[in-house]
Amino acid sequence: MRAVPQPTHHAHLRAEDLSKGFEERPVLSRISLTASAGQRLGVIGENGRGKSTLLGLLAGDLEPDAGSVTRHGSVAVAAQELPFADDDTVGTVLDRATAAARAALSEVDGSAAALAEAEPGADDRYAAALAEAERLEAWDAERRADLALAALDAPADRSRRLAELSVGQRYRVRLACVLAERADVLLLDEPTNHLDATGMDYLTARLREHRGVVVLVSHDRVLLDEVCTALLDLDPNAEGEVVAHGGGYSAFKAAKAAERARWEQRYALESARDAELREKVAAAEARLITSWRPPKGAGKHKRATRAPGRMRTVARRLDELTGQRVPKPPEPLRFTGPDLAAGPDEVLLGASGVTVPGRLRPHPDLAVAACGRLVVSGANGTGKSTLLAVLAGRLAPATGVVRHGAGTRIGLLAQESDFADPSLSPARLVRDPEPLRALGLLPDVDLTRPVGRLSTGQRRRLSLALLLLGSPHVLLLDEPTNHLSITLVDELTEAIRVTSAAVVVATHDRRLRRDLDSWPRLDLI
């Protein structure tokens, strides 16, 4: 008799003591987690902390150096980049996503035929096939996929080649398929990066109603708040442990700040106690050397020669105690926006009548004054990135004119960070690494690693650093929060609010839009 398939609520994911490193560098050390049906775990932490690596291990795409992962139920993954073959199409991804549903339907047909033939055990087989098809809502799989593709504004034409799609479009195709698949365990890496407001609402609703397990890596504070039942913080606490916090991001932020304050307080207290003890020991030692000289031949002489030994024992014991003390709280990377100049002209940048066929429709003219601010908004495909590329002079418009003020420096942070030679390190990409270090965007250890080995967020940090080092008078920021850690998003928001440079931001990030809601807006349609 065939086993009756497990219903979705038996979905379960368990990782025990997972460790993983690359090129002798430990990235994750002894991470354990458990997630059962109905639990939605957000994974957060600084860029390069190992969030994508953890998802890769949970998915079984990466082998751990130690530890194990147990999965109950089917798993669907949307990684930051979708690997694809040259001839893969939207249809290929859809077929893979609906394969289980199609198999379930064909089993229903096969077992129904067996039932009609009165084959032994056919009734059990038919019941199992029906249960599996119902669990997968298999009859509805194609329609669900179409709905998801439409809601996420992903290309629905089955014959479109993936190679011809943008990174964002490919991600949306993959995400739509993952959401339509009805897998038990969903593993999503930065799912909001390429979504507009409609897409984010759709994603949020699907995740909230998912009956299995969700593990998602995200910098999107609103998504973490609205979707997650717990957050796993990969930045270790005072005990060196990685722990999960119940609730969404707002609760976590408060708990994390309180924990950091306690850690700093404890460290200060233990350091003061330690210093006091050491002072006392040093003073006792000094007294011993300078003032206590018993006459030779006296019994006291033996005690005198033993005394320094005792002092050494005390000093050793003190060193041991120091080893057991709470470690110094790590100094987090702190990004401070550099002092950018306001620009040489009253109007630094202007555009009128600018269009690009198929990418950017007519829209109101725009003029960016010195110290000016502008938020560009619009659904996916309305041409925000195209407009920014045109404004930066990287793309020629088909109609209209773009005016750059004389001597005005314009810098663009594009959505994706591409580096021509991935073997070069950040330090080799600049003439002088010191200003790069001073920005506080990359730790020293990453300044000398090849760019191709850095994590996605670390590469985006580098792009941001290179942009700022050019001291632009106008900052054009295309989805600036994508791939960045939440801490840096907060710091960057503050920096662009106060900088003397003019700033144009295109973003779907709901929290950032709220933070910048006093800025003028240009809505593309």
Ligand SMILES: Nc1ncnc2c1ncn2[C@@H]1O[C@H](COP(=O)(O)OP(=O)(O)OP(=O)(O)O)[C@@H](O)[C@H]1O
């Ligand atoms: N294949 C690889 N070879 C060498 N180093 C790697 C490899 N994959 C990841 N790393 C390193 O492992 C660390 C963790 O990378 P990972 O992408 O998991 O981090 P992350 O927390 O997801 O980062 P981000 O927030 O920037 O996306 C980084 O220092 C990265 O450079």
